[in-house]
Amino acid sequence: MEGIYLIVKYRVHEVAKDFGRPTKEIADILTKYATAPKNHMQVLEDRELSILFDYLTQHNQVQSIESIYADTYHEPKPAPQGAKPAPAAQAGAPAAQNRPGHGGAPRPSGQQGQQRAQAPRSAGQQPAQQRPQGQQSAGQQNLSRPGTRVPEKKIVDTRKSGSVNLDKYDEKLEKLAAGKTTQMQAGKQKFQGRNNQRRGGGFQGSKRRQEEQEKMRRLQAEIAKKHPLVVKIPDEIGVGELASRMKKTGAEVVKCLIKNGVMASLSDVIDFDTAAIIAEELGCKVEKEIIVTIEERLIDVSEDKEEDLRPRAPVVVVMGHVDHGKTSLLDYIRSSDVASGEAGGITQHIGAYQVSVKGQPITFLDTPGHEAFTAMRARGAMITDVAILVVAADDGIMPQTVESINHAKAAGIPIIVAINKMDKPEANPERIKQQLTEYELVPEEWGGETIICPISAKTGMGVDSLLEMVLLTAEMQELRANPDRSAHGAVIEARLDKGRGPVATLLVQNGTLHQGDVIIAGTAVGRVRAMTNARGQKLTEAGPSVPVEIIGMGEVPGAGDDFHAVADERMARELVEQRKQENKDRLNGPVGQKVTLEDLFSQIQQGEIKDLNIIVKADVQGSAEAVKSSLEKLSNEEVRVRVIHCAVGAINESDVMLAGTSGAIIVGFNVRPDNNARDSAARMNVDMRMYRVIYDCIEEIESAMKGMLAPKYKEVLLGHAEVREVYKITGAGMIAGCYVTDGRVARNAQIRLLRDNIVIHEGVLASLKRFKDDQKEVAQGYECGIGIEKYSDIKVGDVIECFNMEEIER
């Protein structure tokens, strides 16, 4: 019997029940002779059971004597008060206690069995050696000293007692022993069954047990009702996850879902509302789980309090047509400020600088041209407050002037016009003012709102008053920021310096940047090791609107990226990893939703579009204007058609950027996009539509607005070939000696002939040859001879664009 494994889970309260003793008593015995049980449900080890059996056997021995001799002793005398225990018992006690495994120390159950086996014998052999009084007295003492088991006193077979059926325990122990061999295979169920059987046939009625269990269940349900389990549910949750959070089985949850008409399996994801209904139905209290992203934890985007805001310097961008004097103006302003006496001296180009005008600072973006400005806007950086539009007095409004006007308008920033080169004798400012009115820039002197300053970037004439006007315009905007928070702003320029590593010019837009700050800019992290301004002065901090060049970034951030000073570098690195992954996913995944003619109608219907922005590019000014006014006439109550930019020439990258930032569609009329524009449009998902007839263009956009657009074909570009030589061959007409620059040229595809990206002709090929052989196709990098059907006006430098029309499957 040595080392019997307790396979049946025998708990404190069960022992108590089976012995008909209070649980407390059992617990007390265990506390005294073994380890204190934690609660009545604690499963007992065989060692503890042995102690209990020993103890209770002894205890019952004494009681049995009474019952056994009840017939003989009708009036059992109570033990005399303070009766001394029998000397034998006293004498026996130390001996018994000294026995290993006996008394206080646990005894192997084997010994116990042995002893019980001896019991009947001793009972038979020494039936009445002990008197009941003495015995009882000893027995009573045994309650407090259970270990003092005296063999000589064992006279009575306690198994005859009506209250404890010890056979049962022998039987049980035997089963336990037998069970050892089968324990591995024996299921829990089997033992439970045996357990139940034992109990049922034993001391307690199964009925009572069931009643108690029922009571327990009701109690638990009651408690659950009073203190429902609180489950946190996010916007979406898997059914399995919901079940585990509610501490329910998957089947219960699925059943409840089906009951509510939702056919979902464990692996399905359900929304918050559905999950909340299910959870409530299953007796849980629902709380919305708000998932805080690393970005939210790391970056403080809280609004500034009114009282924390302080005035900040305006950030100014200088725009205009090529050679109208942007750089000259910026240089003049910078150098005159240096000359005006501030320490430092040598200025360097860092992308932005600050000057002081009458004690008030103005920040200039030193990256002339709207390309940089638009590139930043395309990345979501709104950094400028005022635009200075430079127009050369001797030249007038040119295509890039118009682009600049439209870019500034789209960004919603005020424009101050600087009519430059006023020192030139041929300067004609009045003509320029006149031209400006065509672009809704009406001079103040003519009753409009546009500030116009005649200047000379060469002599400096009028520059001071231009700067004053900038301050005035800025004042109207009440530009303010909170210097007392961690810095946030935009990357103006960034590059890799051989000696210093990544160098970035940052414009602080809010807060104050300190040397030593950890910053995160796009996917770059770093600590500001050193800060300098455009004068090369070292700074330890930079407040709102201050541009600084910093070193210390881990990698080169992108111009236009947002930067934030953060408290936790480790978390910043984690965020960067996350952003990198998101960028990767974005590149691999579908491009973002932008306005396209295909989904225009549904966006109008959903109220997502109130203005349909269009950029018109055409081959001649007349067509551009005609397309513009025809399109604007399409406006109705729901949608206003706005041509935000209208110009002559091929579609360029700047057009695509403007379209991208203002959610516009580009309409090309007899023009084509250049390669950069095509790449950008694909990247930014900008819809470009090319037409040859105004009517087609108007009709298509009108149909799109009415949701009746049904393009049956789409154009698939095959490739381009550049015309390098032109031959006249008798009988075959003009043949172009071409070089396939990209893609391929196919004999039976359609072509259009482009000259400076303007469509000269559209048609089909008459011939495609390599040397003297006809070809079906000629791939990139090969030369070929191309003849165009019924067309001979081909010139060197022309580009032949080859395409197919493919039916769109619906």
Ligand SMILES: Nc1nc2c(ncn2[C@@H]2O[C@H](COP(=O)(O)OP(=O)(O)OP(=O)(O)O)[C@@H](O)[C@H]2O)c(=O)[nH]1
């Ligand atoms: N006479 C005169 N010439 C000027 C003035 N401003 C600029 N220029 C000249 O105009 C030419 C072009 O000036 P830039 O400042 O380079 O013009 P820009 O607009 O920056 O040109 P890009 O950088 O090519 O876009 C230069 O030769 C300047 O010297 C001016 O006020 N008066």
